[in-house]
Amino acid sequence: MPINRRLTTDRDFQDALDRQLRIRVFHNSHMVESGATIIRFTEDKIITQSSVSDLTYHSRLECEFFELKKS
Numbered sequence: 001m002p003i004n005r006r007l008t009t010d011r012d013f014q015d016a017l018d019r020q021l022r023i024r025v026f027h028n029s030h031m032v033e034s035g036a037t038i039i040r041f042t043e044d045k046i047i048t049q050s051s052v053s054d055l056t057y058h059s060r061l062e063c064e065f066f067e068l069k070k071s
Contacts, residue, residue, distance in 0.1 A: 007065040013041045016067055023048065025056075026064040033058075034068075 007013055007023065016023060017038045025033040025048065033056060036048035046058045046065060058065075 004066040005069060007067055010041070012067075013038060013046065013065075017041065021067050021069075024066045024068055025058055026066070027058070027062060032063070 004024070007016055015021075017040075020037050022035050022037060023033075024031055025036070025046075033048060033050065036050040036056065038046060039049045039055070040047040041060075044060055046060055046063070048056050048058065050056070
């Protein structure tokens with residue numbers, strides 16, 4: 001059964017970046033991205049990549065980020 005861990009702090013995002021963890025992104029309670037990895041983050045944006053040429057910029061204030069871990 002999968003376990004979702006919410007990413008909220010810089011430390012959470014750095015850990016996900018370092019370990020190349022797959023994440024899910026929600027905006028307005030809708031999943032807008034799944035299976036992407038974080039490639040960079042700032043204090044207001046999270047940049048994810050799901051394929052070689054597919055980069056997405058997400059607002060830290062408007063979106064929720066979750067690591068998907070398997071139990």
